[in-house]
Amino acid sequence: MTPGNHPIFRKVIPMKEGLVQDLQEIVGEDAVRDDPADLYVYGSDSSVHCALPWAIVRPGTVEEVQEILRYANSNGIPVVTRGAGSGMSGQAVPIQGGIILDMKRLNKILEISPENTYVRVQAGVVDDDLNRALKPYGFMYPPAPASSRIATIGGEIANNASGTRSVKYGATRDCVLGMKVVMADGSLVNLGSTTRVEASGYQVDRLMVGSEGTLGVIVEATMKIVPIPKYRCMGVACFNELEEAGDTISEIIASGTQPSVLELMDNVAITAVNTAIDLGLPDVEALLFIEADGNVKEAVDYEIERMKEIAEKYNAFGIDISYDAEKRTKLFKGRKKLFASLSRYKEGYSCTSLADDMAVPYSRMAEMARKIHDIADRNDVIMTAYGHCGSGCVHTKILMDPTRKEQWEGARNAVREIYEYVRSVGGTTSAEHGIGLSKAPAWKKEKQDSLEIIGAIKKALDPNNILNPGKLQDAPDDWLTATDLRYKAE
Amino acid sequence: MTPGNHPIFRKVIPMKEGLVQDLQEIVGEDAVRDDPADLYVYGSDSSVHCALPWAIVRPGTVEEVQEILRYANSNGIPVVTRGAGSGMSGQAVPIQGGIILDMKRLNKILEISPENTYVRVQAGVVDDDLNRALKPYGFMYPPAPASSRIATIGGEIANNASGTRSVKYGATRDCVLGMKVVMADGSLVNLGSTTRVEASGYQVDRLMVGSEGTLGVIVEATMKIVPIPKYRCMGVACFNELEEAGDTISEIIASGTQPSVLELMDNVAITAVNTAIDLGLPDVEALLFIEADGNVKEAVDYEIERMKEIAEKYNAFGIDISYDAEKRTKLFKGRKKLFASLSRYKEGYSCTSLADDMAVPYSRMAEMARKIHDIADRNDVIMTAYGHCGSGCVHTKILMDPTRKEQWEGARNAVREIYEYVRSVGGTTSAEHGIGLSKAPAWKKEKQDSLEIIGAIKKALDPNNILNPGKLQDAPDDWLTATDLRYKAE
Numbered sequence: 001m002t003p004g005n006h007p008i009f010r011k012v013i014p015m016k017e018g019l020v021q022d023l024q025e026i027v028g029e030d031a032v033r034d035d036p037a038d039l040y041v042y043g044s045d046s047s048v049h050c051a052l053p054w055a056i057v058r059p060g061t062v063e064e065v066q067e068i069l070r071y072a073n074s075n076g077i078p079v080v081t082r083g084a085g086s087g088m089s090g091q092a093v094p095i096q097g098g099i100i101l102d103m104k105r106l107n108k109i110l111e112i113s114p115e116n117t118y119v120r121v122q123a124g125v126v127d128d129d130l131n132r133a134l135k136p137y138g139f140m141y142p143p144a145p146a147s148s149r150i151a152t153i154g155g156e157i158a159n160n161a162s163g164t165r166s167v168k169y170g171a172t173r174d175c176v177l178g179m180k181v182v183m184a185d186g187s188l189v190n191l192g193s194t195t196r197v198e199a200s201g202y203q204v205d206r207l208m209v210g211s212e213g214t215l216g217v218i219v220e221a222t223m224k225i226v227p228i229p230k231y232r233c234m235g236v237a238c239f240n241e242l243e244e245a246g247d248t249i250s251e252i253i254a255s256g257t258q259p260s261v262l263e264l265m266d267n268v269a270i271t272a273v274n275t276a277i278d279l280g281l282p283d284v285e286a287l288l289f290i291e292a293d294g295n296v297k298e299a300v301d302y303e304i305e306r307m308k309e310i311a312e313k314y315n316a317f318g319i320d321i322s323y324d325a326e327k328r329t330k331l332f333k334g335r336k337k338l339f340a341s342l343s344r345y346k347e348g349y350s351c352t353s354l355a356d357d358m359a360v361p362y363s364r365m366a367e368m369a370r371k372i373h374d375i376a377d378r379n380d381v382i383m384t385a386y387g388h389c390g391s392g393c394v395h396t397k398i399l400m401d402p403t404r405k406e407q408w409e410g411a412r413n414a415v416r417e418i419y420e421y422v423r424s425v426g427g428t429t430s431a432e433h434g435i436g437l438s439k440a441p442a443w444k445k446e447k448q449d450s451l452e453i454i455g456a457i458k459k460a461l462d463p464n465n466i467l468n469p470g471k472l473q474d475a476p477d478d479w480l481t482a483t484d485l486r487y488k489a490e
Numbered sequence: 491m492t493p494g495n496h497p498i499f500r501k502v503i504p505m506k507e508g509l510v511q512d513l514q515e516i517v518g519e520d521a522v523r524d525d526p527a528d529l530y531v532y533g534s535d536s537s538v539h540c541a542l543p544w545a546i547v548r549p550g551t552v553e554e555v556q557e558i559l560r561y562a563n564s565n566g567i568p569v570v571t572r573g574a575g576s577g578m579s580g581q582a583v584p585i586q587g588g589i590i591l592d593m594k595r596l597n598k599i600l601e602i603s604p605e606n607t608y609v610r611v612q613a614g615v616v617d618d619d620l621n622r623a624l625k626p627y628g629f630m631y632p633p634a635p636a637s638s639r640i641a642t643i644g645g646e647i648a649n650n651a652s653g654t655r656s657v658k659y660g661a662t663r664d665c666v667l668g669m670k671v672v673m674a675d676g677s678l679v680n681l682g683s684t685t686r687v688e689a690s691g692y693q694v695d696r697l698m699v700g701s702e703g704t705l706g707v708i709v710e711a712t713m714k715i716v717p718i719p720k721y722r723c724m725g726v727a728c729f730n731e732l733e734e735a736g737d738t739i740s741e742i743i744a745s746g747t748q749p750s751v752l753e754l755m756d757n758v759a760i761t762a763v764n765t766a767i768d769l770g771l772p773d774v775e776a777l778l779f780i781e782a783d784g785n786v787k788e789a790v791d792y793e794i795e796r797m798k799e800i801a802e803k804y805n806a807f808g809i810d811i812s813y814d815a816e817k818r819t820k821l822f823k824g825r826k827k828l829f830a831s832l833s834r835y836k837e838g839y840s841c842t843s844l845a846d847d848m849a850v851p852y853s854r855m856a857e858m859a860r861k862i863h864d865i866a867d868r869n870d871v872i873m874t875a876y877g878h879c880g881s882g883c884v885h886t887k888i889l890m891d892p893t894r895k896e897q898w899e900g901a902r903n904a905v906r907e908i909y910e911y912v913r914s915v916g917g918t919t920s921a922e923h924g925i926g927l928s929k930a931p932a933w934k935k936e937k938q939d940s941l942e943i944i945g946a947i948k949k950a951l952d953p954n955n956i957l958n959p960g961k962l963q964d965a966p967d968d969w970l971t972a973t974d975l976r977y978k979a980e
Contacts, residue, residue, distance in 0.1 A: 114744055115743075115852060115853045116851040116852050116853050117744070117852065138746065159689055160687075160688070160689040161689070162687045166687060167686075171687045174660070183943070187942075189940045190939055190940065193916070193917065193918035194851050195850060195851060195882040195916075195917055196656075196849070196852075196881045197650075197656055197849050197878075197882055197922055198849060198918045198920070199650040199652070199920040200918045200919045200925060200936065200937065201701070201702070201920075201924075201925050201933060201937065201944065201962050201963075202701055202705075202947060203697060204943055204947070206663065206693055206697065207693060207947075210688075210689050210690070210693050211692055226746075227745075227746025250605060254604055254605040254607070255717075256716075256717025256785070295792060296786065296788050296789040296792045298786050298788040298789065299784060299785070299786040299788065299789035303785075359685035359686070359687050359688060361606040361608075361685060362607065363605045363606050391687045392685040426683070427684075427685060428683035428685050428690045429690045430688070430689040430690045430691075431687045431688065431689060432687055432689045434689050434691075443690055446690065449679045450679045450680065450681055452677075453679060453951060454691065454692050454694065457692060457947060457950055459950065460943075460946035460947055460949065461946060461947075472691050472692075473691075
């Protein structure tokens, strides 16, 4: 397929003549790509969606980002900012074509300030790289999303990522102190500050968190860092009833116990991991991973002991606990390898990132886990319940044969039913993976009374609608037909 | 003075005929006031500013708030939302006249959900009342601003308040989960959610935090609550050098020690308290209050011990530490009574809330404390350094003879110099008291490159500019002449 010929975006904005040459003048020849193989790779992220960009540009400086934005804004060219492309909802899929702004060259750690407990980084810095750099200082950047091996800090901010440690240390929004953002017109603005507290008017930096590239291009961020605790103790508990694991989660939180990790895996997840990498996880209805950390062993013991007591009250068995780093890594390996394993659950079935995450109030955790399986059964697909449940986050995926059209219809129904339930209990569409395209229909229902405000903010900050257009409030109402799919269904 | 005759607002918007009767039709006769005594009281907050409103209206329901906003929006009448009026920068002073919307009747605690770790309240609920209601559940709402006895949750959100416990538990922005807001046109919107994590698009609820009544009227909020720790241990340490107390603060934070309170009082503050209430605080250069809390005594001991070691390294002496609740209250009483005492520091001198708070990176704490006194000396006023320094917050006040015009000139210079320094070290204009009128000139310099964005957001959400007009980016460039002063200078 030639750039500019995609049926979706051709309707919207005609591709500008000489685009590639114009971009090359800004960033140099090597930093612009438009060969079909590259366009295809950059046309997808980790979602089910696919739509080809016109060109990919890889700026090496903030000034180049500004220049690209000025050019795109003058010419009405869509700009889709992309970190690692690990988003699961189509955030980085260029539904209206345009330029992919690949931020990975902007990957410098600019300042590590343990004495002020912050780090200042360019947007393309990878989470694990940041944590490796912080380790010698005895500090960590805590959210720890599962994609930390590849995810960039800019992408994490744009999606308000969270992860295994968010139950104790908060989500990305809780770590942002300030940032530099290139706005649609190419202007560079400083938002927030470097201080721990700030009450200096509108928290525009926080507005950028979760805006999924629709309000500006984050080029630099100042993030809170925390000391690495001296002690960590991890455990795993087995349950014969999924609801009992759910009730354990709710009660741990309500009791005021402070886990640093509190993760669920249901039987579908366990089976997938055992099939994929033969870990020999116990074939039970649910596993619950618990961890506590701190600088005083007695305090860590206390938190672990309380979690253990609560789990046992709900009939947990086979509880295995360790302070040893190697043993902890081994215990948690199944959870770490889960996402990659899910496609191995059943021959011919693929793991699709649909209804892939949500958040519910803690007291609904058990009900939610069961609901996922009921809805899957009813719609002839397979779903799994897992996730950072200690922070209210539930993950699922839809496992199905993506070559069969009726499976996609089942997926559509399942997604709708899942989010109807989530809304009915006061939950929210996304806990940490963002909205993009595939969650947009559910999200628009959840946020119906603030869509006008959201649209007004978007228009105020990006009047020509060049920044990741066609997403969030402007996304199509049916995710299934919103773009081509990455799968061929017949 | 008759409503509508004030020289400031008469220039701006002529007062509407029949305003009081129109409002009485909405909320009933008793809930509208326009007698001069009331107008005078509501023309000031805890700042130096004063400007009379046209009327005060006290809605009893959300629907009444909506109706008032619809009316005001149609008629171009300014609406200044007011909680307790404890704001120190003129946030609730109606610089363009209009209606004061007194939120204190909306004071219901709607839901306490320990199992989901949130509380849902109307905006007029007082902080201390909320904490009293949470106590039987074993929970607390943590920020703890000094004004918690009167401050409302709505006002705390609008100003992103923080306080003594923010060093460990965060500021208001870290506790907000969701809210209901009446927009300028009277529409009621739900923002955020009830869940601990949320990545569902623009975090518009967080944008409302710190917006000082200029974007909407917060009528209800869902806030995170945390369990009350079993153990609290407080201590106080004396220093002969202010800088040594500042260095102690920086090192405590950088070392990864976790205080639950870390507060500074300099000699001006100590003297003021001793003069006002004869507490017999030691007449030293600085006092540092430290506290640690937790569910395991060994862990609390550990944190306190580390703080003590660091303080001693910087020559602290007379360190007094206690787990006993009564003793703790006694130790901290001086800090609690500080604000009320400052006006007693010197006969004929008043305590004015000018340059009253700021935040700086931790490593600048010692330098900042000294800078405050240098600037005060140079400008012939008295200033004090104190505050929740563990969260980067520094408070000061300007003590002066407010009847002397040249003292106000000195204050103007001092305020300017303080904030020039704060900006030069990467600090921010306000840590927790907000911007209003008296910090607006400094804030506009700090945020100069995002003022356009801020203005665009304001215009998008309040196109008729009725919500607290003339504040933040629209505030006058000279706070001294922005309004009448609450003091008579000759």
